[in-house]
Amino acid sequence: MDSLLKCIDVWKSFGGFDALRGVNIEVYGGEIVGLIGPNGAGKTTLLNLINGVLKPTKGKIVFNGHVINGKKPHNVCKLGIGRVFQIPRPFFEMSCVENVVTALLFNITHSKHSVEEKAIELLEFVGITDPSATPDAITLQDKRRLEMARALATNPRLILADEYMAGLNPSEVKDALKLFKRVKEELGITILWVEHVMHAIMGLADRVIVLDHGVKIAEGKPSEIVKHKKVIEAYLGG
Numbered sequence: 001m002d003s004l005l006k007c008i009d010v011w012k013s014f015g016g017f018d019a020l021r022g023v024n025i026e027v028y029g030g031e032i033v034g035l036i037g038p039n040g041a042g043k044t045t046l047l048n049l050i051n052g053v054l055k056p057t058k059g060k061i062v063f064n065g066h067v068i069n070g071k072k073p074h075n076v077c078k079l080g081i082g083r084v085f086q087i088p089r090p091f092f093e094m095s096c097v098e099n100v101v102t103a104l105l106f107n108i109t110h111s112k113h114s115v116e117e118k119a120i121e122l123l124e125f126v127g128i129t130d131p132s133a134t135p136d137a138i139t140l141q142d143k144r145r146l147e148m149a150r151a152l153a154t155n156p157r158l159i160l161a162d163e164y165m166a167g168l169n170p171s172e173v174k175d176a177l178k179l180f181k182r183v184k185e186e187l188g189i190t191i192l193w194v195e196h197v198m199h200a201i202m203g204l205a206d207r208v209i210v211l212d213h214g215v216k217i218a219e220g221k222p223s224e225i226v227k228h229k230k231v232i233e234a235y236l237g238g
């Protein structure tokens with residue numbers, strides 16, 4: 001497998017506080033990589049550095065052969081990194097389909113269909129049945145699906161997902177897992193996925209990286225991570 005994303009000795013300080021301290025991670029094309037760790041470990045900060053919301057204090061981030069640290073989020077997105085935020089912020093005055101059309105127009109690569117047809121196709125793919133609904137009228141599950149559709153619309157090679165399962169009930173989590181699997185297998189998109197719902201991560205991720213207090217403390221297959229002494233102490237418990 002080819003290396004798609006590499007974070008090399010990445011540091012992030014907020015004032016005098018080091019939220020990330022020399023983190024090295026690598027993500028290979030076609031993987032689902034789980035990023036876990038206690039609250040405040042630096043998971044969201046790392047995603048923010050990767051997609052350009054924040055600049056690293058030190059270190060290098062390489063995506064698909066490009067050094068991307070310091071680039072603006074819209075430029076990182078154009079290079080092929082999509083993001084699914086924990087708190088969806090769609091355009092509430094627009095319908096679901098208009099939200100996805102807006103994302104499609106940002107990275108025009110879809111010439112085969114009209115953008116509206118493509119948007120409806122993406123909404124069907126994620127499981128939204130009423131494309132004309134406005135985001136304030138849909139369930140949390142559909143809001144997350146809309147986030148995924150908007151991210152897919154930017155034609156990413158890598159999707160960064162932050163706590164996609166939070167607040168979903170068990171059957172909705174099952175459904176979301178199926179969607180992640182289809183994103184990986186049918187669309188060939190790589191996923192770097194921050195999550196607290198452990199059975200979801202451990203059931204689907206190919207590899208798991210664990211952060212604690214801004215430091216990577218472990219990485220490996222889910223079956224190795226659940227037995228890892230440091231991870232149990234810092235996060236999973238006995």
Ligand SMILES: Nc1ncnc2c1ncn2[C@@H]1O[C@H](COP(=O)(O)OP(=O)(O)O)[C@@H](O)[C@H]1O
Nearest residue numbers: 014017019037038039040041042043044045046
């Ligand atoms: N903009 C910011 N300013 C100051 N401190 C921040 C900022 N963003 C995050 N932090 C701090 O950095 C640490 C890591 O935060 P975060 O990346 O959100 O953790 P996680 O997503 O793993 O829960 C926390 O201690 C948090 O309070």
Ligand SMILES: [Mg+2]
Nearest residue numbers: 043044045162
């Ligand atoms: Mg977070």
